[in-house]
Every structure is written in structure tokens, then in C-alpha cells.
Amino acid sequence: MKISEIFYSIQGEGRLAGVPSLFIRTAGCPVNCPWCDTDYAKSFDAGEEMSVAQILRRADARDGSNVVITGGEPLIQEDLADLCYGLRAISPHITLETSGILPAGDLAVDLMSISPKLSNAQNDEEKNFEHFYPEIISGLIEEYSSQIKFVVSDLQDVLEAGRAVKEISAVGRADLMLMPMASTFEEYQLKAPEVAQYCLGFGYTFCPRLQLVLFGGGKGA
Numbered sequence: 613m614k615i616s617e618i619f620y621s622i623q624g625e626g627r628l629a630g631v632p633s634l635f636i637r638t639a640g641c642p643v644n645c646p647w648c649d650t651d652y653a654k655s656f657d658a659g660e661e662m663s664v665a666q667i668l669r670r671a672d673a674r675d676g677s678n679v680v681i682t683g684g685e686p687l688i689q690e691d692l693a694d695l696c697y698g699l700r701a702i703s704p705h706i707t708l709e710t711s712g713i714l715p716a717g718d719l720a721v722d723l724m725s726i727s728p729k730l731s732n733a734q735n736d737e738e739k740n741f742e743h744f745y746p747e748i749i750s751g752l753i754e755e756y757s758s759q760i761k762f763v764v765s766d767l768q769d770v771l772e773a774g775r776a777v778k779e780i781s782a783v784g785r786a787d788l789m790l791m792p793m794a795s796t797f798e799e800y801q802l803k804a805p806e807v808a809q810y811c812l813g814f815g816y817t818f819c820p821r822l823q824l825v826l827f828g829g830g831k832g833a
Contacts, residue, residue: 613689614639614659616652618670619832623680624823625791626725626759628707633678634671636695641685643711643743645733647763649795649829653684664691668698675702682709687716696720712749716756724756728780730772732765732793750781761819765793765803770810789819800824 616639623633637650639659648654671679679699686692687710699706700720708719712726729743752758760783762773770790777788790811792803800821811818823829 613662613664613667613691613695614656614684615662615667616650616659616684617831618667620674620677621832622822622826623678623707624821624826625819626707626761626789627723628678628705629820629822631678633680633707634674634703635680635682636667636671637682638684638686638689640688641683641711642688643685643713643729643733644735645729645763646735647732647765647793647795649824650682650684651795652831659684664694664698667695668702671699672702677703678705678707679703680707680709681721685711685713687714693717693719710752711743712752713743713745715748715751719756721756724752724758725761726752726758727761727763727791728776730762730764730769730776732763732769744776746776746779746781753780753782759789760787761789761791763791763793764807764810766806767810769793770807770814770816773816774814785815786817789817791819791821794821794824795829797824797828 616637623631640656641654696719705722707723708721709725712728792807794800808818
């Protein structure tokens with residue numbers, strides 16, 4: 613597997629925000645979001661080749677802690693299923709973070725954290741490229757306990773997220789989480805109050821990004 617970094621920190625987003633967790637960040641992502649806050653992990657050459665056994669030895673140092681497998685896009689990793697089952701022996705809870713562009717198959721995962729991509733994820737070279745696959749996301753939700761998080765910057769993004777969630781089976785307004793688009797604490801300070809107001813107006817859930825508040829973002833945060 614290609615691994616960008618393994619570190620122990622505070623989960624910053626979603627239902628488990630605030631929980632100390634071991635993060636295993638894979639390298640490589642087919643979605644090239646221009647606002648990505650882990651830009652250093654997007655390249656398929658950005659990580660170190662590690663075996664499942666090597667990763668588990670590193671994880672064993674935090675035996676008993678929650679584990680978050682993130683990226684990049686973890687679902688492109690061939691040995692992901694073996695890693696998840698190996699982690700099951702040392703972790704009470706495994707979260708897998710994905711963009712929802714690929715089916716997962718059978719994974720020993722407690723929470724599938726899905727961050728579908730809106731049109732704001734398109735860069736200048738791929739304005740007509742689609743990153744949103746409602747059938748795949750609906751399948752993930754049917755198979756796993758899940759949460760849905762959209763990265764938004766303005767009202768247009770919020771309205772698009774509302775339209776998108778209607779295409780996903782078994783997801784309602786109360787399930788929709790909105791995260792402010794930001795890669796630094798300063799950007800988060802500016803954007804978070806605006807996104808919070810959108811959540812109040814539409815009845816969506818505000819999703820914090822504590823890694824920016826506590827650590828400013830970047831590697832190991």
C-alpha cells in the first residue's frame with residue numbers, strides 16, 4: 613500500500629469530532645480537488661510503499677484507539693481489506709474516509725465517512741468531469757453505517773449539495789453535513805460563520821474542522 617503518513621491526533625470532522633484517533637493516510641487520489649487541504653497526499657507517488665504487516669506494527673503502538681483510514685482516496689488501495697481486518701484486532705472503531713467514487717466491497721469498517729464532490733471540486737482542466745456518483749454512494753450507505761459531508765464555500769454550493777442529496781437513497785435533510793471550504797485556520801475563521809448560517813437556514817448539520825482550529829492543518833494534523 614502507498615502510505616503518506618501515520619500519526620495520532622484529534623478527529624476533526626463528523627460525528628466523532630474531538631475523539632483521539634490514529635490516522636493512516638494513504639497516498640493517491642483520482643479526484644484532483646483544487647481546494648484539497650491534504651494536497652501533499654494527492655499524488656500516487658507521494659507515499660511510501662508499506663506492507664499491511666508494517667502498517668499494523670505502527671498501529672499497534674496505539675492499541676485500543678480509534679483508527680481513521682483517510683487519504684488521498686483509500687479505496688484505490690489493493691490491500692485495504694486486509695488492513696481493515698488486521699486493524700479490527702487492535703481498534704474498537706474504524707472510520708474510512710472516501711469521496712464516494714468507488715464501491716467498497718466487504719470491509720471491516722464501523723463508519724463510512726463519505727465526502728461527495730460537488731462542481732467546486734473541478735479544476736480548470738476538467739470543467740465537465742463528473743465526480744458525483746449517487747448510485748455508488750447509495751450502495752455505501754446501504755452496506756455501512758455512514759455520514760455524508762459536503763465541502764461548501766457559498767450559497768451555490770449549498771443549493772447544489774441539497775440537490776445532490778436528493779439523488780442518494782436513504783439520506784434526508786437531517787443527514788446532510790456541511791463543512792466550510794478552508795485549508796488554513798484563517799480561512800476557516802472567515803468561512804465557518806457563513807456556513808453555520810446556511811445550516812441554520814436549511815436545517816443541515818454544521819461539520820467542524822477541528823484540525824484547522826487546533827493545529828492549523830498540514831501534515832500530522
